[in-house]
Amino acid sequence: xxxxxxxxxxxxxxxxxxxxxxxxxxxxxxxxxxxxxxxxxxxxxxxxxxxxxxxxxxxxxxxxxxxxxxxxxxxxxxxxxxxxxxxxxxxxxxxxxxxxxxxxxxxxxxxxxxxx
Amino acid sequence: xxxxxxxxxxxxxxxxxxxxxxxxxxxxxxxxxxxxxxxxxxxxxxxxxxxxxxxxxxxxxxxxxxxxxxxxxxxxxxxxxxxxxxxxxxxxxxxxxxxxxxxxxxxxxxxxxxxxxxxxxxxxxxxxxxxxxxxxxxxxxxxxxxxxxxxxxxxxxxxxxxxxxxxxxxxxxxxxxxxxxxxxxxxxxxxxxxxxxxxxxxxxxxxxxxxxxxxxxxxxxxxxxxxxxxx
Numbered sequence: 001x002x003x004x005x006x007x008x009x010x011x012x013x014x015x016x017x018x019x020x021x022x023x024x025x026x027x028x029x030x031x032x033x034x035x036x037x038x039x040x041x042x043x044x045x046x047x048x049x050x051x052x053x054x055x056x057x058x059x060x061x062x063x064x065x066x067x068x069x070x071x072x073x074x075x076x077x078x079x080x081x082x083x084x085x086x087x088x089x090x091x092x093x094x095x096x097x098x099x100x101x102x103x104x105x106x107x108x109x110x111x112x113x114x115x116x
Numbered sequence: 117x118x119x120x121x122x123x124x125x126x127x128x129x130x131x132x133x134x135x136x137x138x139x140x141x142x143x144x145x146x147x148x149x150x151x152x153x154x155x156x157x158x159x160x161x162x163x164x165x166x167x168x169x170x171x172x173x174x175x176x177x178x179x180x181x182x183x184x185x186x187x188x189x190x191x192x193x194x195x196x197x198x199x200x201x202x203x204x205x206x207x208x209x210x211x212x213x214x215x216x217x218x219x220x221x222x223x224x225x226x227x228x229x230x231x232x233x234x235x236x237x238x239x240x241x242x243x244x245x246x247x248x249x250x251x252x253x254x255x256x257x258x259x260x261x262x263x264x265x266x267x268x269x270x271x272x273x274x275x276x277x278x279x280x281x282x283x284x285x286x287x288x289x290x291x292x293x294x295x296x297x298x299x300x301x302x303x304x305x306x307x308x309x310x311x312x313x314x315x316x317x318x319x320x321x322x323x324x325x326x327x328x329x330x331x332x333x334x335x336x337x338x339x340x341x342x343x344x345x346x347x
Contacts, residue, residue, distance in 0.1 A: 055166065066147060071146065080179070082245075093339070097197065
């Protein structure tokens with residue numbers, strides 16, 4: 001339960017940064033934090049108490065495997081999600097660089113073109 | 117005021133998220149389709165690392181899509197930075213002797229370690245993505261410490277394209293001789309827990325390792341070049 005609470009707390013901290021902070025860099029950091037929180041949540045959903053990692057490197061694990069290892073599927077999904085998170089962060093940072101080169105500031109309030 | 121509204125909203129959201137998640141008891145068995153992956157994984161794929169067996173074989177098509185997303189992100193980043201007129205003057209400070217010497221020693225070792233991680237992806241924790249990231253970190257270390265270090269961009273994109281094509285070709289080989297896209301029965305499976313085992317899984321992971329390494333190195337170089345060119 002502590003893992004669930006901690007990962008939800010991470011998601012909320014990231015969302016707080018996105019909602020409240022005015023600096024674009026801090027918003028990107030918030031997005032990245034939310035990503036980490038979601039990954040931690042998915043991995044902890046697949047955890048089973050007292051089991052070992054899903055790597056069959058000793059003979060003992062070869063038989064009756066599903067009573068000895070944790071669920072590998074959430075870990076495989078998170079592996080995908082981490083890579084996508086890196087890609088999203090890289091594109092977001094390059095957009096920040098583009099915005100900074102146009103106006104010379106990172107304050108989100110200075111960008112009024114999309115307001116109505 | 118804005119902060120208070122945001123905090124109230126987040127508290128409500130957090131409460132409901134916690135409610136939803138607490139339906140699932142922590143640390144108990146919840147097998148779905150992955151029971152088959154765990155119990156039959158060794159028999160069908162011979163890969164010791166079950167996560168690799170899922171990522172590359174059972175969900176290999178998903179991984180192909182993921183690699184495509186990474187390629188798309190690198191392309192978008194190169195496009196965005198090419199249109200960027202980021203020609204501000206940045207003061208560049210010469211790296212210290214410690215950093216230079218250490219990165220000279222660490223650069224080949226880091227590349228070797230990355231290669232080790234993706235070659236042993238089906239035996240130990242790790243794989244193509246992790247190994248590729250280690251290689252990209254080696255390139256980043258060199259970029260930070262040496263002014264004159266320029267990775268060959270054309271070579272990087274050639275490696276990346278070739279690795280992607282190899283991944284798709286292995287998939288089509290499975291389609292022609294094995295019965296389905298990315299099928300793992302076109303090569304002998306070998307013995308459990310050996311380096312030459314698990315059919316096409318190590319080949320695909322080596323291709324992914326090259327692709328991710330070249331892609332992330334190119335991405336870092338692209339971002340870095342913007343601050344570099346005006347000198």
